[in-house]
Amino acid sequence: MKAWLVNSNKKPENNGSHCFEYMIRQNKVAAYYEAKTQIDQIHAQDLVLLYHKQCGVIAVGFIVKEFTQPDYELGKIEHWADVNWIWKATFNDKKNPVNAIDYKYIGINMLMPTVVNITGQLNHKLLLEEISKRQIYM
Numbered sequence: 001m002k003a004w005l006v007n008s009n010k011k012p013e014n015n016g017s018h019c020f021e022y023m024i025r026q027n028k029v030a031a032y033y034e035a036k037t038q039i040d041q042i043h044a045q046d047l048v049l050l051y052h053k054q055c056g057v058i059a060v061g062f063i064v065k066e067f068t069q070p071d072y073e074l075g076k077i078e079h080w081a082d083v084n085w086i087w088k089a090t091f092n093d094k095k096n097p098v099n100a101i102d103y104k105y106i107g108i109n110m111l112m113p114t115v116v117n118i119t120g121q122l123n124h125k126l127l128l129e130e131i132s133k134r135q136i137y138m
Contacts, residue, residue, distance in 0.1 A: 003047040003124075005108060005116045006031070006039075008058065020052050021095070024059055024088055030080035031114045038115035039067050039079040048083055049103075049118070049127075056100030060131060061085035087131045099134040106130060 006029040008020035023029055029048050031039045042048065043066045050059040065082040089097035107123035110116055 001045050001047060002043070002117060002119045003049070003122045004029075004042050005049050005051050005057075005103070005118045006042075007114045008050055008052045020050065020058060023050060023083075024085065027061075027083050027085060028080040029063075029083055030078050032078050035114040036077065036079040038113060039081055041115060041117070042066060042081045047122075048081070049108075049122075051103060052097060052100065055097050056102050057106070058089040058097045058100050059083075059085050060087045060101075060127065087134065089134070090136055101127070101130045101134065 008023060019030070029039065029042070029050060031037075042063055044063050046063045048061055048063055049057045050061075052058045061083040063081045064084050067079045067081050089100050092098050106126045107121050108118050109121060110118075
């Protein structure tokens with residue numbers, strides 16, 4: 001099992017500034033256009049952290065199905081992997097996360113490119129502690 005940091009992509013030309021909402025709602029991580037093949041490195045059972053620029057980690061989950069080329073047009077601009085989110089940040093009415101996790105605190109020191117292998121950087125114990133602090137019980 002590897003651990004990956006995936007940037008949620010705020011570029012308007014790459015599916016808009018609310019791409020993170022799409023990924024969280026659709027239970028996926030995705031990359032677009034030139035960066036799309038970076039997602040192909042991620043495999044089933046890998047841990048994935050969704051990063052939102054200038055906010056921090058906004059979701060954590062495990063890959064349940066890696067990308068396979070679909071039979072329709074979307075695969076030409078987007079590659080994705082299906083995720084089972086085990087934690088998602090809470091967002092205010094302006095769609096800003098109110099309880100994102102600081103990536104530096106959990107040992108991550110590199111954010112570029114769109115998909116980064118953080119297996120050797122991530123402190124799993126600190127990640128779990130941060131998730132437990134941010135859980136919202138309903």
